[in-house]
Structure formats: structure tokens, C-alpha cells
Amino acid sequence: EVQLVQSGAEVKKPGESLKISCQGSRNSFTTHWIGWVRQMPGKGLEWMGIIYPDDSDTKYSPSFEGHVTISVDKSSTTAYLQWSSLKASDTAMYYCVRHFQKLVINDAFDVWGQGTMVIVSS
Amino acid sequence: EIVMTQSPATLSVSPGERATLSCRASQSVSSSLAWYQQKPGQAPRLLIYGASGRATGIPDRFSGSGSGTDFTLIINRLEPEDSAVYYCQQYNHWPPLTFGGGTKVEIK
Numbered sequence: 296e297v298q299l300v301q302s303g304a305e306v307k308k309p310g311e312s313l314k315i316s317c318q319g320s321r322n323s324f325t326t327h328w329i330g331w332v333r334q335m336p337g338k339g340l341e342w343m344g345i346i347y348p349d350d351s352d353t354k355y356s357p358s359f360e361g362h363v364t365i366s367v368d369k370s371s372t373t374a375y376l377q378w379s380s381l382k383a384s385d386t387a388m389y390y391c392v393r394h395f396q397k398l399v400i401n402d403a404f405d406v407w408g409q410g411t412m413v414i415v416s417s
Numbered sequence: 418e419i420v421m422t423q424s425p426a427t428l429s430v431s432p433g434e435r436a437t438l439s440c441r442a443s444q445s446v447s448s449s450l451a452w453y454q455q456k457p458g459q460a461p462r463l464l465i466y467g468a469s470g471r472a473t474g475i476p477d478r479f480s481g482s483g484s485g486t487d488f489t490l491i492i493n494r495l496e497p498e499d500s501a502v503y504y505c506q507q508y509n510h511w512p513p514l515t516f517g518g519g520t521k522v523e524i525k
Contacts, residue, residue, distance in 0.1 A: 330514075340453075340461065340504055342514040356513035357418075390460055401508045403451035403466040405473075410460050 299408035317391030423517035440505035449509035
């Protein structure tokens with residue numbers, strides 16, 4: 296069974312940096328796009344961006360480009376989402392997701408991580 | 418950006434009855450439409466892809482239809498465990514891939 300396992304909840308202060316992780320199953324990690332989805336408290340789902348683990352090709356939603364960085368370590372089958380300077384408005388649950396079909400960007404998300412809650416508060 | 422609009426915002430249905438959820442795209446997304454179920458405190462789960470294909474393990478009580486701009490998710494024989502928020506998502510045009518605002522299904 297393919298799984299995405301995310302790192303634990305974080306509590307940070309505004310201005311601090313943060314990197315959260317998402318570790319996938321070895322057998323299919325490098326062949327599917329991996330993405331990140333934000334869910335602010337009590338709100339809906341927002342697609343942030345994606346990365347192709349085999350070559351680190353990365354694409355961002357215009358709403359998030361420049362505010363976050365998506366990266367990957369193929370050797371450990373782990374994707375990352377990071378901030379250099381957090382804001383209170385970054386408080387949210389963040390999910391990593393796997394695109395359904397190999398190589399395809401225009402696709403549904405068939406595997407979801409359990410989510411990482413990020414709280415940014417002074 | 419493709420805007421996805423879901424209706425109604427909340428749906429209250431009795432057990433055993435049918436729930437009908439709607440999703441409309443601001444422009445055609447062909448059949449590149451998925452539905453997800455999110456229960457409280459859980460990650461979303463893929464129900465439907467390609468507008469009408471059921472994901473692995475999804476009971477046939479769930480069915481999707483539509484193409485272009487108008488889509489429907491039907492839940493037949495509603496069970497208490499179906500209480501959740503349901504989101505549609507288009508993946509025909511990116512960036513970004515976009516979600517609807519969700520429909521909350523409540524069991525009477």
C-alpha cells in the first residue's frame with residue numbers, strides 16, 4: 296500500500312523558518328508528481344505546487360510562488376515544504392499528495408498524507 | 418484560474434435517502450474532475466476521478482457524472498458514516514489546480 300507519512304505538528308513564531316516533510320513509499324515515489332495542499336482553519340483546500348521527484352522539476356501556484364519552496368530528496372523518498380519567514384497567515388494544515396497516474400500533472404490526488412499542522416503565533 | 422462553485426453549501430439528508438451535490442466550473446474542464454470526501458479530523462480521500470470513475474475501495478453508492486462545466490456527485494442509500502465535507506477539484510487547467518468550496522453533508 297502506497298503511503299505518504301508527514302512530519303509532526305509545529306508551533307513557530309512569525310519570522311522563523313520551517314521545513315516540513317513527507318516521506319513516500321519507495322516503490323512509486325519517483326514516478327508520480329508529489330504536491331502540497333493547504334487548508335486554513337475551517338476553510339477549503341488550496342493547491343500550492345508540485346514536484347517530480349525523479350528530476351526535481353517543480354511548479355507552483357501563482358498564489359504561493361515566492362512564499363514557499365518545494366524540494367525533494369530522492370534517496371530518502373522525502374518531499375519538503377519550507378518557509379524562510381513565517382507569517383501568522385501561514386497557520387494551516389498542510390497535506391502532501393500524490394498524483395494518480397505516473398508522470399501526469401493534470402490529475403487527481405489518489406494518496407494523501409495525514410497532514411502537518413503549522414501554527415504561527417507570537 | 419478556473420473557479421469551481423459547489424452547491425449547496427450544506428445538505429441535510431436522512432439515512433437511506435439520496436444526496437445530490439453539484440459542482441460548476443467557470444469554464445470547461447472536460448472530464449478532468451475529481452471528488453473528495455473529508456471527514457472531521459481526517460485528510461481528504463479520493464472518491465471519483467475523471468468525473469465518473471470510482472477510486473479503489475469506494476462503494477458503488479457513490480457515483481459521479483457530468484462533463485464540461487457541470488458535474489454531480491450522487492450518494493445513494495446515505496449512511497451515517499457519509500457525514501463529511503465533499504470537495505470537487507478540476508485538473509484540466511493549471512496552474513493552479515483548483516477546488517470548490519465544499520458541500521457539507523449532514524445526516525438528519
